[in-house]
Amino acid sequence: QAQLVESGGGLVQPGGSLRLSCAASGFTFSDYWMYWVRQAPGKGLEWVSATNGRGRNTYYADSVKGRFTSSRDNAKNTLYLQMNSLKPEDTAVYYCASATRYSDSVRSRPLEEYDYWGQGTQVTVSS
Secondary structure (H helix, E strand, C coil): CCEEEECCCCCEECCCCCEEEEEEEEEHCCCCCCCCEECCCCCCCEEEECCCCCCCCCEECCCCCCCCEEECCCCCEEEEEEEECCCCCHEEEEEEEEEEECCCCHHHHCHCCCEEHHHHHHHECCE
């Protein structure tokens, strides 16, 4: 059974850093684009990044470009999100999700329409 499990969230001060991990199992990890999406309190789902199967191409939302870095280790079936220069507006539940392609429609889809998704990890940026 396919599973994605996020970890690494927590409380951090503005300007700080966190590294999220997403461990995948039960499917061929390298066949999928891997996404990070987030949902802030009282707001809708926001796409953060998308990394292709080999990890050679990654796209970022303008709101995180230059501060966040997504990477993957296919040997470990793990996706990462390095978050630097964190801001209070980055506070959200962060989810990893998978899809077989990258497109505008995939970036805007609800979490439950991805092929697989995790349970999320809370990131709180506050002093």
